[in-house]
Amino acid sequence: MSKHNTLLVTGGAGFIGSNFIRYYLKNHPDHQIINLDLLTYAGNLSTVAEVANLPNYRFVHGDIRDAQLVDQLMTEVEKVVHFAAETHVDRSIMEPALFLETNIIGTQVLLDAALRHDIKQFHHISTDEVFGALSLDTDEKFDEHTPYNPHSPYSASKAASDHLVRAYGDTYGLPYTLSNCSNNYGEYHFPEKMIPLAITNLMDEQKVPVYGDGLYVRDWLYVQDHAQGIDLILQHGQIGETYLFGGLYKDINNLELIKMILKIMNKDESYIEHVLDRPGHDRRYSVDFSETSRKLGWQPSLELEEGLRKTIAWYQTHQDWWRPLKEKNQSYFTKQYKNRK
Ligand code: NAD
Ligand code: DAU
Numbered sequence: 065m066s067k068h069n070t071l072l073v074t075g076g077a078g079f080i081g082s083n084f085i086r087y088y089l090k091n092h093p094d095h096q097i098i099n100l101d102l103l104t105y106a107g108n109l110s111t112v113a114e115v116a117n118l119p120n121y122r123f124v125h126g127d128i129r130d131a132q133l134v135d136q137l138m139t140e141v142e143k144v145v146h147f148a149a150e151t152h153v154d155r156s157i158m159e160p161a162l163f164l165e166t167n168i169i170g171t172q173v174l175l176d177a178a179l180r181h182d183i184k185q186f187h188h189i190s191t192d193e194v195f196g197a198l199s200l201d202t203d204e205k206f207d208e209h210t211p212y213n214p215h216s217p218y219s220a221s222k223a224a225s226d227h228l229v230r231a232y233g234d235t236y237g238l239p240y241t242l243s244n245c246s247n248n249y250g251e252y253h254f255p256e257k258m259i260p261l262a263i264t265n266l267m268d269e270q271k272v273p274v275y276g277d278g279l280y281v282r283d284w285l286y287v288q289d290h291a292q293g294i295d296l297i298l299q300h301g302q303i304g305e306t307y308l309f310g311g312l313y314k315d316i317n318n319l320e321l322i323k324m325i326l327k328i329m330n331k332d333e334s335y336i337e338h339v340l341d342r343p344g345h346d347r348r349y350s351v352d353f354s355e356t357s358r359k360l361g362w363q364p365s366l367e368l369e370e371g372l373r374k375t376i377a378w379y380q381t382h383q384d385w386w387r388p389l390k391e392k393n394q395s396y397f398t399k400q401y402k403n404r405k
Pocket of ligand 2: 246
């Protein structure tokens with residue numbers, strides 16, 4: 065592989081990373097991707113099986129905290145897209161240390177190596193959760209000027225990694241771009257997260273656990289729209305800029321979301337089960353992505369209901385992908401949900 069037009073993607077065997085790789089290789093068949101992934105519980109080779117045999121794709125099984133390996137890989141690439149992270153808020157409440165090691169130290173190892181090898185663009189994937197929570201009685205949204213105010217160990221670790229990326233830009237001149245995105249959903253979403261958990265539970269006639277009063281609001285974006293946005297940043301993004309991605313123009317709370325899923329799956333509301341709330345649960349997220357639209361010409365392409373229909377159909381035809389993952393992670397589900405009723 066030549067360095068020109070070669071990307072190092074970290075965490076590409078996970079949900080968004082794999083969707084990005086599929087999108088990118090389809091749209092840039094003459095570019096190359098090296099996918100560095102540790103294959104934690106959230107990363108699986110079955111998630112990238114569709115691209116595994118392409119001549120312009122290479123998988124490297126390894127850890128972003130492995131400085132020697134990362135240093136070697138940086139000699140082979142022009143740009144980096146950094147997805148790898150521990151990503152589930154509930155797991156961060158159970159085991160915060162791993163989130164700090166992966167999300168903060170892992171990012172710092174990559175940044176050091178990127179500097180050493182004159183990487184042309186380091187794109188850091190972040191989340192809207194770093195901004196904290198909005199209240200239900202305003203129509204306020206997060207934008208590029210919203211101060212950071214994270215509440216979970218996960219979002220605090222992502223906030224720290226964002227600060228580090230910008231600090232490497234300011235201090236050492238690292239050519240970075242950064243994006244903060246809202247909740248993604250779609251194909252290959254790990255079945256511990258709300259939407260795939262609901263779909264797969266309902267397929268097995270099980271109830272959907274809704275935390276607290278269910279009046280929590282998330283801003284849902286179809287994952288392939290996120291992938292397109294990242295591609296636009298790689299092609300047209302300004303070094304040193306931050307871009308925000310979101311999917312909805314109107315708030316939808318978790319109960320409304322689950323009711324939408326129930327309706328599409330022809331199930332009644334008896335499948336909703338209110339369970340104990342998540343500690344530190346952020347009330348509402350909503351993203352103003354107008355600056356990103358103006359700068360990159362990006363817009364979400366799918367309405368939530370259409371995206372949910374597509375996603376539900378995918379989970380119905382890809383049981384061989386999610387069933388083994390749910391099975392393998394039974395001990396997590398038992399621990400997370402056993403005393404919540
Ligand atoms: P995911 O949990 O599905 O996948 C994470 C991937 O990172 C897995 O393949 C895992 O094996 C890999 N990984 C973890 N630790 C690693 C390590 N030490 N070395 C190498 N690989 C490692 O995550 P996702 O939902 O696809 O999220 C990807 C990125 O996008 C994360 O940085 C996350 O914070 C961010 N993000 C996610 C969402 C969302 O809704 N899922 C929204 C905004 C931003
Ligand atoms: O906002 C972006 C973030 O979205 C990403 O940075 C995270 O990596 C990603 O996991 C996601 O975080 P959330 O905590 O918002 O997603 P989750 O799917 O876990 O939960 C969505 C909402 O549903 C949230 O209000 C909590 C609620 N929920 C979740 C689960 C798993 C329930 O009510 N019951 C559940 O069983």
